Amino acid sequence: xxxxxxxxxxxxxxxxxxxxxxxxxxxxxxxxxxxxxxxxxxxxxxxxxxxxxxxxxxxxxxxxxxxxxxxxxxxxxxxxxxxxxxxxxxxxxxxxxxxxxxxxxxxxxxxxxxxxxxxxxxxxxxxxxxxxxxxxxxxxxxxxxxxxxxxxxxxxxxxxxxxxxxxxxxxxxxxxxxxxxxxxxxxxxxxxxxxxxxxxxxxxxxxxxxxxxxxxxxxxxxxxxxxxxxxxxxxxxxxxxxxxxxxxxxxxxxxxxxxxxxxxxxxxxxxxxxxxxxxxxxxxxxxxxxxxxxxxxxxxxxxxxxxxxxxxxxxxxxxxxxxxxxxxxxxxxxxxxxxxxxxxxxxxxxxxxxxxxxxxxxxxxxxxxxxxxxxxxxxxxxxxxxxxxxxxxxxxxxxxxxxxxxxxxxxxxxxxxxxxxxxxxxxxxxxxxxxxxxxxxxxxxxxxxxxxxxxxxxxxxxxxxxxxxxxxxxxxxxxxxxxxxxxxxxxxxxxxxxxxxxxxxxxxxxxxxxxxxxxxxxxxxxxxxxxxxxxxxxxxxxxxxxxxxxxxxxxxxxxxxxxxxxxxxxxxxxxxxxxxxxxxxxxxxxxxxxxxxxxxx
Numbered sequence: 001x002x003x004x005x006x007x008x009x010x011x012x013x014x015x016x017x018x019x020x021x022x023x024x025x026x027x028x029x030x031x032x033x034x035x036x037x038x039x040x041x042x043x044x045x046x047x048x049x050x051x052x053x054x055x056x057x058x059x060x061x062x063x064x065x066x067x068x069x070x071x072x073x074x075x076x077x078x079x080x081x082x083x084x085x086x087x088x089x090x091x092x093x094x095x096x097x098x099x100x101x102x103x104x105x106x107x108x109x110x111x112x113x114x115x116x117x118x119x120x121x122x123x124x125x126x127x128x129x130x131x132x133x134x135x136x137x138x139x140x141x142x143x144x145x146x147x148x149x150x151x152x153x154x155x156x157x158x159x160x161x162x163x164x165x166x167x168x169x170x171x172x173x174x175x176x177x178x179x180x181x182x183x184x185x186x187x188x189x190x191x192x193x194x195x196x197x198x199x200x201x202x203x204x205x206x207x208x209x210x211x212x213x214x215x216x217x218x219x220x221x222x223x224x225x226x227x228x229x230x231x232x233x234x235x236x237x238x239x240x241x242x243x244x245x246x247x248x249x250x251x252x253x254x255x256x257x258x259x260x261x262x263x264x265x266x267x268x269x270x271x272x273x274x275x276x277x278x279x280x281x282x283x284x285x286x287x288x289x290x291x292x293x294x295x296x297x298x299x300x301x302x303x304x305x306x307x308x309x310x311x312x313x314x315x316x317x318x319x320x321x322x323x324x325x326x327x328x329x330x331x332x333x334x335x336x337x338x339x340x341x342x343x344x345x346x347x348x349x350x351x352x353x354x355x356x357x358x359x360x361x362x363x364x365x366x367x368x369x370x371x372x373x374x375x376x377x378x379x380x381x382x383x384x385x386x387x388x389x390x391x392x393x394x395x396x397x398x399x400x401x402x403x404x405x406x407x408x409x410x411x412x413x414x415x416x417x418x419x420x421x422x423x424x425x426x427x428x429x430x431x432x433x434x435x436x437x438x439x440x441x442x443x444x445x446x447x448x449x450x451x452x453x454x455x456x457x458x459x460x461x462x463x464x465x466x467x468x469x470x471x472x473x474x475x476x477x478x479x480x481x482x483x484x485x486x487x488x489x490x491x492x493x494x495x496x497x498x499x500x501x502x503x504x505x506x507x508x509x510x511x512x513x514x515x516x517x518x519x520x521x522x523x524x525x526x527x528x529x530x531x532x533x534x535x536x537x538x539x540x541x542x543x544x545x546x547x548x549x550x551x552x553x554x555x556x557x558x559x560x561x562x563x564x565x566x567x568x569x570x571x572x573x574x575x576x577x578x579x580x581x582x583x584x585x586x587x588x589x590x591x592x593x594x595x596x597x598x599x600x601x
Contacts, residue, residue: 002315062264136163305407402530
């Protein structure tokens with residue numbers, strides 16, 4: 001297995017130098033006193049230690065052992081998972097970024113995101129158990145009644161209980177408007193929930209004393225489609241008056257899904273048989289409330305792409321420095337050895353630098369999104385909150401879909417760097433491929449995120465959300481005019497930024513005549529948007545690094561590596577956007593003209 005080492009220097013670079021998180025926290029009164037630089041550094045150091053020492057060693061164990069379902073529907077997690085979770089709770093990690101009113105520490109959501117990145121890179125399967133709880137907490141905090149918050153939030157915040165999201169069913173997929181799970185009113189004000197949900201991550205396990213399911217169901221007489229869905233809280237054990245778990249509820253794990261990856265996480269079929277639940281939010285507005293959970297999960301899934309790229313890059317880099325094969329084309333670089341380390345070969349460097357681009361660029365994008373989330377939640381100015389919410393809404397589908405596709409590519413490159421050894425399980429590289437593929441699928445597939453970006457976020461706002469972002473990019477390009485060193489980044493970035501708007505207008509015009517054009521262009525549009533967004537962030541990182549070197553630094557090698565990686569991104573990765581540009585305006589006919597029955601004979 002690759003030996004995971006938390007990339008604290010790069011994390012600090014993005015937080016402190018690129019995004020100025022210290023200034024960001026100081027400008028938000030809720031965080032000014034608690035999120036001090038010393039406090040943040042201490043938390044990051046301890047978080048890194050926990051992930052490196054406790055979680056990373058369990059990653060392969062979880063993959064090999066998987067989870068075991070017993071005849072009574074209970075589930076046992078892999079060796080060491082339960083004990084690691086107990087240490088996680090003891091360390092106060094679940095409560096880090098939650099409200100003090102419910103037992104949280106009141107620290108920024110963005111700091112929680114950084115810890116989640118380290119958890120994800122070290123052991124994604126394990127991290128899903130506490131990870132799903134964050135969405136449950138956010139949903140209850142925004143939409144729950146005071147009684148529901150009193151009963152459930154403090155237990156979820158402390159980590160004593162965990163949460164899940166129960167959305168889809170075997171016939172639904174992402175089309176939740178056709179779900180069949182029903183909810184019928186009980187005399188005591190609760191509801192009886194009956195139906196089956198599939199793909200429920202952490203749906204049953206032995207790590208916490210209770211599991212709180214957030215469930216979509218349909219009330220009698222509810223409107224058809226998504227307008228007739230309500231949201232319910234359904235605990236595994238019904239809470240007693242004193243808050244302890246009481247009687248077993250009518251919800252049980254029917255089976256564990258046999259999956260391509262993330263074997264250490266119990267992905268369950270959950271059967272609800274008249275299970276007692278309580279309505280969250282208004283009747284028939286469940287999907288609106290659930291978007292709180294789903295948006296939280298989408299940023300978390302974007303993080304999986306960046307986390308996986310980092311983990312695979314670390315493994316591939318260490319191997320490439322050690323593995324000997326052939327000689328450099330320009331002469332032996334290690335003449336004292338039988339062959340040169342493979343890192344001397346251009347194609348190996350291509351793969352490693354691509355991984356590095358996606359890992360470090362992805363980190364910057366997710367942290368930028370998390371920073372906007374802080375502002376949405378805690379900024380005092382309504383104007384600031386509104387602007388941040390719009391930017392976050394625009395970035396979310398890009399981050400979720402582009403970074404998971406990029407992360408999956410990075411893990412495949414990791415296998416390729418290892419050659420035949422990458423295909424062998426004990427090296428751990430193929431596990432990263434299998435674990436990461438799901439990120440392109442759950443919380444809305446790449447295609448669904450693409451439709452959300454192009455259809456809802458861009459075209460339905462007449463391009464306003466795109467213009468808000470491209471203005472930010474334009475101002476950055478203007479700010480470095482006359483800087484000769486930055487010209488290599490600013491000029492192509494400005495070109496892509498302008499082309500982004502032009503392409504959007506073209507698609508919008510053709511879509512007015514044929515709505516299929518939106519679906520035909522959407523994935524290429526999203527990928528183009530991802531490459532453009534990372535170009536902006538890499539240009540900014542190059543500028544920060546350039547300024548640090550000019551000011552004088554003892555870490556010149558670190559900053560030079562940033563600039564060189566930015567050069568690689570602009571020379572070798574950003575040109576991919578041109579292919580997506582050509583494809584997105586090629587029209588829908590090449591996709592739609594072939595009759596379905598003629599695809600094969």
